[in-house]
Amino acid sequence: MADPATLTTPGRRTGGFGTIGVVGAGTMGAGIAQLALEHGHDVVLFDVEGAAVERARRRIADGLARRVARGGLRDEAAAEATGQAMARLREVAAVEEVAGSVDLVVEAAVERLDLKRAVFATLDAAAAPGTLLASNTSALSIDAIAAATTRPERVLGLHFFNPAPVMPLVEVVAGAATTPGAATAAAGLVAGWGKRPVAVRDVPGFIVNRVNRPFTLEPLRLLESGAAGVTRIDRAVEAAGFPMGPFALMDFVGIDVNLAVAVTLFEGFHGAPRFRPSPIQRRLVDAGRLGRKSGRGFHVYGPDGAPLGPAPEFAAGPDAGLPEAAIVERIVLAIVNEAFHALGQGVATRDDIDLALELGARHPRGPFAWADLLGLRHATALLEALAAAEGERFRPAPALLEAAGG
Ligand SMILES: NC(=O)c1ccc[n+]([C@@H]2O[C@H](COP(=O)([O-])OP(=O)(O)OC[C@H]3O[C@@H](n4cnc5c(N)ncnc54)[C@H](O)[C@@H]3O)[C@@H](O)[C@H]2O)c1
Known part of the structure; x- marks a missing residue:
């Protein structure tokens, strides 16, 4: 559970990561964006469908409000805390805009290898060299996704479970080229979000x-x-x-x-x-x-x-x-x-x-x-x-x- 104070303190961040990018605003993307907002990050969100982003916005606001209420803040204080967290969410119109100023991108678009490879190639071209690129894929190969980039050592799987704000497990999947430092940093981040990371090799289904x-x-x-x-x-x-x-x-x-x-x-x-x-x-x-x-x-x-x-x-x-x-x-x-x-x-x-x-x-x-x-x-x-x-x-x-x- 997020500390309600975190929601009211813009700029408090976890594990040395600042802004988090999220690609895909469906069930999982919305949940992951909510988690990052709960833990003080700025979030940049992109989906190919404008309607998906609108739905995600509503679901994230509802989810944050429930978490804040459960943390003891009610009514006006809760509305204010939720509003402040939502102000840290920014939607963008193109996938390359996600990558510009973020430390980590989590991709949660549909489960198709060709599509994920295209998204990662675009992110790779637009992102700073140090940015980590993660996929929430359920079962696709991280190596196959990483091969579409020039930075396979900074590509990994971050497999959240549904609903992401609630389920405690995250599989941190290291591909053949992923550096231990990249996997450790990502595991530290999700641990700071209250999750239990488990280290997994890149095999079908993790x-x-x-x-x-x-x-x-x-x-x-x-x-x-x-x-x-x-x-x-x-x-x-x-x-x-x-x-x-x-x-x-x-x-x-x-x-x-x-x-x-x-x-x-x-x-x-x-x-x-x-x-x-x-x-x-x-x-x-x-x-x-x-x-x-x-x-x-x-x-x-x-x-x-x-x-x-x-x-x-x-x-x-x-x-x-x-x-x-x-x-x-x-x-x-x-x-x-x-x-x-x-x-x-x-x-x-x-x-x-x-x-x-x-x-x-x-x-x-x-x-x-x-x-x-x-x-x-x-x-x-x-x-x-x-x-x-x-x-x-x-x-x-x-x-x-x-x-x-x-
Ligand atoms: N639903 C689950 O239980 C679950 C659990 C763990 C992992 N996953 C994985 O997470 C990913 C997302 O699953 P979901 O359940 O959220 O799916 P979803 O269908 O709810 O959402 C996918 C979103 O991706 C968007 N999208 C499609 N192409 C895109 C592109 N090129 N760029 C940006 N956005 C794009 C779609 O418009 C849609 O809004 C998949 O890889 C899935 O395997 C799902």
Whole structure:
């Protein structure tokens, strides 16, 4: 939570960074701009759509007002504090104008590599040599984005989670050329904003979007095979302490968004079977059933967004009755195994992977804590049995086999 005094003190800044540029004023760009304003920075904001900037302005003002009110300032004092923070927000009409006088640009435009590369090339040409250029990409390669610039050593990923003002985790992604100094400075900045940075190598999906992929893919496979249905899977997972069942989560995030990340990972891991996207997702997206935002996905939603129950074809089954404990065990084992794959590839430390899943995906415990609870030998044996019955995707990761003692 921002100190309300910060909002009333123009020019108080964090971590040696002054003005922050934000490119893209959608869900994430608006949230990141709000955070920077809360912590005393001047912010320069650009979006290709004027209407997006207008919407962002309203959302940022509302968000700041809520934060200030929660910090104890009310009514006129809150309005004044919010007004002063909003006065530090400046919109510009061209992306090159963002880069002029800023220490850091965070790009949060749409998730398309060609578009991000074009934005970074323009920013690079306009920015001072010392300016850091960061992307909020969910799963695209930082190296591929950095290659569009002449300063790959000052390009990195700053992966905030939605909603950015609230979610505590930020993945700080170092590309092959990113200097340790650039990553450390950016991590220090977001730590000053009250976030918990975790250091990640530039691999598809970083930590959370990769290690948590089985949370939605395994339930989709159970649904594909008819082993269990939407309602029972969601209920079993919620009963195990996860904040939301996987189908409710896909509806909430957007089935199209979830599918896009799944496709990026499948391609990024060269078609590895464990990352194969589900035809059920594709069918729903092709039919315009994107989840809560379109009123229908795995569940049906009322005009106010309240869930009205499962969509008819998912309400009836098929459901062969796989026990709820086995449903959860399968999902958790797949996540544990993916965490060991990531660890073996040096993606991040064990502690940071656990923390990332707890803070970024709100799991009741991190995958390594889960593995310890199950016992490494037991987890390995369960995965081997699943691999024999269900296929290669459950084959224990080399780092798990090693940790379990061969
Ligand atoms: N929504 C999430 O949960 C989430 C979480 C973490 C990361 N991300 C990532 O953050 C980025 C933004 O996602 P979002 O959910 O805010 O999307 P969004 O669709 O809400 O906003 C994207 C904005 O970018 C603008 N835009 C498009 N092309 C642009 C350009 N060339 N220059 C400037 N602006 C441009 C669009 O007009 C739109 O306003 C994506 O890379 C996404 O993968 C999203």
